[in-house]
Amino acid sequence: MDKTPRPTASSPYAVAQSAPHQILVCKACKHKDQPCKPGFELVKKLRAAIAMADLGEAFEVSGTACLAGCVPAHGAPCVVGWRATGKATWLFGDIDPDQPLDELIEFSRLYAALEDGWMGGRDLPPRLCDTTLARIPAAIIFTREGPVQ
Template sequence: MDKAKEQTHRITVCTSCRHVGAPCRPGLDLLKHLQAAIAEAGAALSDDFSLEGSVCMAGCERPCTVAFQASAKATYLFGDIADEADIGALVSFAELYRDRPDGLTREGERPKMLGGKTLARIPAAIVSAERHATLLQ
């Protein structure tokens, strides 16, 4: 990756997720497998995304949770992510998300394996000095 180029998108995986009633923490494994899959998808994708772990993303009833974020784009939170079964769908969604200027996708456009797994779509928080000045008038 060119050091001067900043990654503009972020994928965050909950690392404290537990499957209900099970002692394992699959979030760390999911993060490792997703990092490998993004890297395998090629520089075009891995250069645009940073991947991070986070402690508790409040999706405890539907682990594992994964968030997609970027400036001026909607944020997505997915839950019930199965490590190996959903990796390809997460990579496909990353490509779709990266290519959308506002990040918005409809359920039918997302990979089928992510169907019913969207916990939240949060609108982009865009604050500009010009818009703020207009609101104050």
């Protein structure tokens, strides 16, 4: 049985949401058997780009535990996710922190404008079409007491 520690909802993996939307960047990537920290670089760049795009009130950019979607063989292991209460969650892989962030900012604008965060692949910025890992519908969980969002 694998005894590797699992991420939990406590430090250093806790992500407390302080804005209506979150952009989560994997900070636990490994690349070619060496510790690789492109996620930290991407967090810094995305925070600056979100602020420059005047989206700082709508989005928080955070590093998070492994999102299990990297493709280290491609040389650009960053995985980035967008989530918000009541909205679909999106996960994109193979994001290179050294590439322009224009399409990530464009997606952020689209996502913030949608009530449910749901869009088709043809509505995505072109580069993100090829890097989509998942689009997960917003969860509505029913308990005996009623729906929980």
